[in-house]
Amino acid sequence: MQTIERIVREHPFFQGLDEASSTLIAGCARNAVFHVGEHLFREGEPADLFFLLRHGKVALEFNAPGREPLTFATLQEGEVLGAAWLFPPYRWSYDARAVELTRAVALDGKCLREKAERDHDFGYELMKRFVPVFARRLQQTRLQLLDVYGRPRTGGGRP
Amino acid sequence: MSIRSSLLPRTFRVVERHEETADTATLVLEAEDGAPLEFAPGQFNMLYAFGRGEAPISLSGDPASPQRLLHTIRAAGPVTEALAGLRPGEHLALRGPYGSRWPVEESEGKDVLVIAGGLGLAPLRPVIYRLLAARERYGRIVVLYGARGPDGLLYRAELESWRSRLDLEVEVTVDHANGAWHGDVGVVPSLIPRARFSPADAVAMVCGPEVMMRFTVAALLERGLAPEQIHLSLERNMRCGVAQCGHCQLGPFLVCRDGPVLPYTRLGELLTIHEL
Amino acid sequence: MDAVSEPARGESFVLEPRALQALLDAIVAEGYQIRGPLVRDHAVCLDEVTRVEQLPVGWTDEQEGGHYRLTRRGGSALFGCGVGQDSWKRLLHRPLALLWSAERDDGGLALSEPHEEPARFAFFGVRPCDLAAINIQDGILAAGRYPDPFYRARRQGLLTVVANCTSAGGTCFCASMGTGPRAESGFDLALTELWPDTANHALLVETGSDAGTRLLAAVPRRPAGDPERREADEATRRAVEQMGRRLDTSDIHGMLMGNLEHPRWAEVARRCLACGNCTLVCPTCFCTNFEDGGDLELRHAERTRRWDSCFTLGFTRLHGGPVRRKIRSRYRQWMTHKLATWFDQFGTSGCVGCGRCITWCPVGIDLTEESAAIRASDGRSGR
Incomplete structure (x- = not known):
């Protein structure tokens, strides 16, 4: 059976992480399984965790009264889910729901936060991994906002 | 005048019409004179709607059936509205095929990535037909396709049948979805990091809105493809199709003649120069 | 004799x-x-x-x-x-x-x-x-x-x-x-x-x-x-x-294509009226557009071809509108096409030096002067 430390180190998000940091992270990690339809977390709940997805698919959603849930992204194997644990107020700002049987490593954000506060080198290593993910997702969100496939709203016709 | 003008189209009859999305239809056309129109994947025809004018439309059918032409048309202006609204039995005129082709034969022995956004699947579908017709000559074949929402996807039944094949990886994503959609949500470039192919030995053929293509190229480069492994299909205001009207220029290129398919190496930074 | x-x-x-x-x-x-x-x-x-x-x-x-x-x-x-x-x-x-005409009937x-x-x-x-x-x-x-x-x-x-x-x-x-x-x-x-x-x-x-x-x-x-x-x-x-004008053609393709973001394009755009006179008097400008018309019974239609100009806003129309919205872009297109990209497209220069575009420009824009101004402050790195 794989040790949780090995799973963490082999996940693309933590690829190339040094052994000391892997040990620190593994100390805050546990395996988690979510069945179809099960929520990993819901908007407004305390955000104490984040997830390394190993298998399955998770939909990130907004819910509004009188509307079907609006999915703004799906995440899969190899991706990381959740950043709200990093900064106050440590609450989720959307729902995450398993749309397939999902296996993940759940990491205790509070535990990691404390370790990062004590060891800024470790904290910086964490940031270097999270920030590019944020940047990429922000860029993808911009692309979604652009609505590139839609009919442009500006004037001018076409044949 | 005795010489037949290259600008004079031939007449075709609509034999079938398939509704793809709310504003897009695929017409199946047969020549009135019965002569086939041989074409290569990536090429386009100029379609004429009676009294309204012409529009450049990609050939989206199987190049192995040149007597049965498929054109997927989005009603976006007076000409395309008239074309997309034609019913079986009605007529149009067309001339072509024009333009460059996707490097399908040149990609034999390699992994092939077919990456499309929105209507961009239309000019790439002939590539998929060609690849599948000689499946054993290619490595992995990956089709990545995105649209605004599930109702913007073209060729849904065909996508399903491709998806069920074991020798083809098909990933479909949409920008926006609600509960009825069980597939991926996200932009096309987000599919690239997890697609299964060998970056050192792959060819990518990309067609979609230019912004989508720019970010797709960035994701492909990040994944390790070299610029010369990437090919794009461009859209400009093609009016004559024969490099004589000047409308479709993009810097050194006349897109109707040198394109629409161009290797990314030749496009270089032209795509990021505003209003070129 | x-x-x-x-x-x-x-x-x-x-x-x-x-x-x-x-x-x-x-x-x-x-x-x-x-x-x-x-x-x-x-x-x-x-x-x-x-x-x-x-x-x-x-x-x-x-x-x-x-x-x-x-x-x-x-x-x-x-x-x-x-x-x-x-x-x-x-x-x-x-x-x-007139390119051709079309007749439509039930057949x-x-x-x-x-x-x-x-x-x-x-x-x-x-x-x-x-x-x-x-x-x-x-x-x-x-x-x-x-x-x-x-x-x-x-x-x-x-x-x-x-x-x-x-x-x-x-x-x-x-x-x-x-x-x-x-x-x-x-x-x-x-x-x-x-x-x-x-x-x-x-x-x-x-x-x-x-x-x-x-x-x-x-x-x-x-x-x-x-x-x-x-x-x-x-x-x-x-x-x-x-000869009233002179144009330095040395490396003119590289010089112009390396200066597509040169401030001079915006400067000349403040004078240019985008009237298209230069393209009409130019003996090499070849651009055309097509026009369609027909009778009210929708039985007869015609397609004609007419000279066009890259200075018109509709010239580059795509689904979202024109590609070259600014006059800066349209002047840049015309001049770089004439003197540079024509070589890529057709293997020759698009300019013969007849001077018509200078004479007949209502505000006297002179492509030899514009080209010289860009050359004088060539923005390519290493210059």
């Missing part, structure tokens, strides 16, 4: 000015419709010429940025005017052409092309820059996979009689573009006017084709001698010296 033997191709001869009428008559006798320069509406236009007196004899022109005036200089010079706003393009690549759609006998033109008094322009348009409209039959029909039967330039206009720069002031080849006959306003007034005629040579058979002439040849060389040299 009378013909003593059959003229041979490649030979040159001397004609007295009055012998020119015999040449015009010979051209007409061969079945050509002659088009040549004549004064109309205070400008030199190109239209039917059958008599020597119709040429702009005794006229000259002043040309500057945004300025054109015909003035009487008197005297006997036949070719004392430079090019006007008109160009041979209008006759070969027509401003408006279907039938398309037919108009029947027309192509005119057999003789262009008389073609300036070397304009001869170069015809060659450039040949490469676009008569060559390639899809030659334009309308252009080719007119071009195939064309006879060209060049008038080499012995003086230069205020906005000319053919010497920079290598197209003039003397045509080296590509003509049927080439005339060089010698010693106008003197008793020795004569025309040196060079033959460039069998068709041209044949025409001379009926024209009183004598073999050219050294004095005439020397004077023709001398006149060419004087024209080069007089």
